[in-house]
Amino acid sequence: MSNRITLKDVAQSAGVSPATVSYVLNGKKTISDDTKKRVMDAIEQLEYVPDLNARSLSMRDSKLIGVVVPQTEPGSRLMFQNNFYSEILGSIEYHARLRGYHVIISATDANESYLTLAMERNLDGIIVIGMYPDEFYQQMKKTNIPIVLIDSYCDDHYYHSIRVDDAYGSYLATKYVLECGHTDVAFFAGQLKENGVMKKRLTGYQQALNERNIEFRTEYVFEGKIDYDSGIELSDKLLKSKLNVTAIVAAADILAIGAMKGLYEQGIKVPDDISVIGFDDLEISKYLTPGLSTVKQQISQKGECAVEMLFNSMQNPSLSKQEQILPLYLVERNSVRKI
Amino acid sequence: MSNRITLKDVAQSAGVSPATVSYVLNGKKTISDDTKKRVMDAIEQLEYVPDLNARSLSMRDSKLIGVVVPQTEPGSRLMFQNNFYSEILGSIEYHARLRGYHVIISATDANESYLTLAMERNLDGIIVIGMYPDEFYQQMKKTNIPIVLIDSYCDDHYYHSIRVDDAYGSYLATKYVLECGHTDVAFFAGQLKENGVMKKRLTGYQQALNERNIEFRTEYVFEGKIDYDSGIELSDKLLKSKLNVTAIVAAADILAIGAMKGLYEQGIKVPDDISVIGFDDLEISKYLTPGLSTVKQQISQKGECAVEMLFNSMQNPSLSKQEQILPLYLVERNSVRKI
């Protein structure tokens, strides 16, 4: 605290001026090998660690990036993705640190306090994970700080963003199910109007159907919310509908998991009677019985990608806004029967 | 960036000296209502946000606390608790912010770089989540920064710590199983030598047995690792042993989940043939079929508690080291049969 070893102490101990120590440290001037060594020795001996706050003050950058994660209330969908967040966060932290940056987190409910944090701490960049109300994005713009959005379907093209090819993902899932020999395939979705993601995922389903010349039937699409209970409900609806469906493509693992539970309770066996495939690859999914086949994203890649994009943008703020779309992979487990 | 509104700007605009603005802001001197108002108006009009780095420099505190979370490799046990981490983290961030502090994270693999972060950023306090090698704790001590450990069974009594009453937890689980009428109850554990947690959980199991005058039999204890595959293995061993066991108390949900899978594959029904109870209450556990009865901790409470403890310690660094033990709750679902 009071006895912090400062650059001045090092200078004194090495018999040079503070400026020299600074120059040795960041190599912006030629310093003789002799003094360089004396300074380095002093640093080592005194165990000097520079004060980044002070440096930040004079350099006008903080080497600090902010990560906004949604405030997760227990029970909300976000909750299920908790492990996603922490994995992305870990990956961001790792890659930021490689570049000499530290990460400040803000589990925000998107009130303006986050903006304040950005200003107070002179954040050099911000990575925003998840969705927020419109006004949040409006406010963010004003900061003039480079920002990268992850999984944020914000129509505003002001921001750099990283997302996943949702349509392609459910295309993959549906195609796989069709290749397994199913022809009557239902689609379980969250709310289709509000949610851009859901709409895109529906598109992929349609596309796969098209490719095989299978007619798209609206009565095969079951719309609910993206949660466990909704999965149960939709499976009940499906059974009551008496449609001759042999497989379900769910637009989210949590829906698929609910569906599996609902089917189980009605005495329907997965995959023997009805097959199910999901989307997300939650941690849960591989521990279910049967293991849930699904479409997964490489989560840590997202973090790395975001960091890279952010640093590009920090180095070149006028860079035109970019959108990076990460690939998806089919994960084959045991919830889809091959006919 | 270059056009940051500073305290000086506010002073100029309000027609007072910078010092006055500062005094208005932190109320350490009596200022007339008149100038107070002029200053506040100027602040509002200019949208002034103080620079916390600068403040930190002159105040010698950073209003920053560090949170160390383990580097989670895919597949490791930590991975399963990912959602724990992010929930604790969220809770820490929330309660820290209420007190005007921000949170810097470090997903460390416990190399010395963390220490450096603490010094570089002048962290006011540190919360450490999870277990680390001994040398990590040794190094931490040197910083002289208040530290609170969460779920870290570090024998060194130098640190404040927050943990859970592990013995009591498995006591609860075992007692519940016994009350359901089971008398031949196996215990599935992780490695019992190294891991203090596992030993404590075993103790609780024994205690519940004792209380009912049921003999403790070492052949009822199955030792493996704390992961899914080990759960499957142990269930195989159990079946091969031909012991007349009707229930399993698992020392971790992930073990219980593996066991359920293993039993299922051998055609044994849970809970009809064998009952299973876990410990942790992973997110997963309630989505299984049947839902896994288990012992849960209130995770967000941990974060809140840690923050409170940390701030106490920051205000009074000489405070004797405290250990807080949080309660556990039995969660009844459908994996234990009542006989």
Add this chain to the structure above:
DNA sequence: TGTTTTTAGTTAATCGATTAAACAAATTAT
């Protein structure tokens, strides 16, 4: 009324770094 105390505000040093400008000594060029 003159003296002391209180109130309200300013000046200037400080926190721990960076860096432009100045400068002396050593090298090179002419």
Add this chain to the structure above:
DNA sequence: ATAATTTGTTTAATCGATTAACTAAAAACA
């Protein structure tokens, strides 16, 4: 040999706050 350049280092201003010490004016006291 002298001027011009290069090299290595120091001086001092700066970043944006806080705060001890000082001062002037107003209020309280004798």
